Amino acid sequence: MNDRPLIVGGLLLFVVFVTSPIWHGVATRKLALAPLEIKLPSQEKNCVAPASYMRTSHMQLLEQWRSDVVRRQQRQYTAYDGKVYEKNLTQTCLSQCHASHADFCDKCHRYAGVAALNCWNCHSDAPLPARNAP
């Protein structure tokens, strides 16, 4: 069995070749993306749910809100901190905090490379004047 060094050497060469982009990235330090800079609302500290939950599961929350309003006539949302919000994309999310979907929703979706439904085909994307009663 004189082929052992050849086989092991070939395998090693293969592994190095396959993982070469990683070593290249480590060497040139280009792996780290520039951190995403998103303008956070100035007047509010808390979202309707903790930021970590919103980051991973806002789509489920929005879908739940949609079904509640359209199908169950439940329009009030009691947040984890006890605050009551109206389940309303334009009136609550956009008008109260995230003034521009282009600067918030679209920016993050582009950064993360995630396609999303286009809410703004139908829902108003301009913030509305504040309303008193929820």
Add this chain to the structure above:
Amino acid sequence: MKITRKQFLELSGLSLIAAAAGKLLPGTVRSATEEGARTIRWGMAIDLQKCRQKEGCSGCIRACHTTHNVPQFADKAHEVKWIWKQPFEDVFPFTQTAYAQAISAGQPVMVLCNHCESPPCTDVCPVDATWKRDDGVVTVDWHRCIGCRYCMAACPYGARSFNWQDPRPAIPAVNGDFPTRTKGVVEKCNFCEERLAKGLAPACVAACEEKALVFGDLEQPDSEVRRLLRSRFAVQRKPELGTHPSVYYLL
């Protein structure tokens, strides 16, 4: 425990009597679940005499269509409408006699979705995008509608419209408080369910200065609608179809 034949027969008989007694006294058994859950059925009465008082009036149409971002297409084939005028003889073909035609012929009648008690449009929807709510409002989920237009074919009143093209450019001034629709969905009057949720009357009712449109709960015997329907002669559109519309016309 051993049970004798006699004891078994006695027990069976007693159980039967107990079950029969429960059936005979439904009030005692079911009252706990049914009390408190008052049913609502929203309905409307349209007084045609009052409606005719001001000629050419279309305040209710304007109010509805601006509130709900209803597009205004010049092309009739693309028309989208929630509440509109139709000639009397088209709305009530059965009322025509040779001598009475003169007073009613050509007179405009306000028509809108009838919010039927047995809506044929909801039964045919293949994706559960339209249904009748517990309060009688027939509603559409525009997120879910696939635009097959079965419901439009099923509606005997032509109350539903289809968006053949993007409606946004055809909306004179978008009301940001209410969503617009998108190309490829069916829409119709929603009885202002978004206003009902806030305790407000529908936009058309609020806009009518002549008070020709009266809105209320048909399940409440003392509501204004019920009072009117008791005291005046009222008709529904195409009653022979058995759809039981919630919109009544006072002739």
